[in-house]
Amino acid sequence: MPALLFDLDGTMLVSDPIHEQVFREIWTERGLPTPPGFYVEQIHGRQNQDIFREFLPDEPDIQGLHERKEAMFRDRLPRPYPGMPGVVALVRRAEAEGWPRAIVTNAMRKNADAMLEAIGLRDAFETIVIGEECQRGKPAPDPYMEAMRQLGVAPEDSIAFEDSVSGATAAAASGAFTFGLRSALDDTTLRAAGASETLADFTDPALFDHLARLEGSRP
Secondary structure, X not given: OXXXXXXXXXXXXXXXXXXXXXXXXXXXXXXXXXXXXXXXXXXXXXOXXXXXXXXXXXOOOHHHHHHHHHHHHHHHOOOOOOOOOOHHHHHHHHHHHOOOEEEEEOXXXXXXXXXXXXXXXXXXXXXXXXXXXXXXXXXXXXXXXXXXXXXXXXHHHEEEEXXXXXXXXXXXXXXXXXXXXXXXXXXXXXXXXXXXXXXXXXXXXXHHHHHHHHHHOXX
């Protein structure tokens, strides 16, 4: 079976409403508008530093604001918190059958640990690749390529799960078969970004059909 490479925010858990509320407060503090759709249009799937450089070019301490924003998110993340439907079962199946698996996220490491703990899956992942710790984060393929390197797997033996344009672009560019999760974006948008197929969540029959085809192709 292939390696399973998971994004976190919006993929393994529906965390975007928490992020949106934090950004709404920060934008309001600084006099920026927050019209309907601002989060998906301006922020979704991007690294904080890139967002702040674009929308807050006079911000004197971008790294400090990044750390404050993510601390606000962690403070508001309930523990426990529900995972995306079907994700816990898929990860536990992967554990039981010995499938390689990794987290590949633009979230900072403290947030990745907090989210995995909240959905009860921190123990299931030894390999966690953080975008800001790579030479380039998503939408560049570097985080996915680093995850494959750490797991010792080839792109053609990897399946990625993503919910954003930047994430799907990164995963597809790495050569992984890419499922787009329709938690915030629609099928057309995710496929245009590089997703091979899209899923409502991890109970979607399209996922199990794909896994069954792979199992059927084993020698």
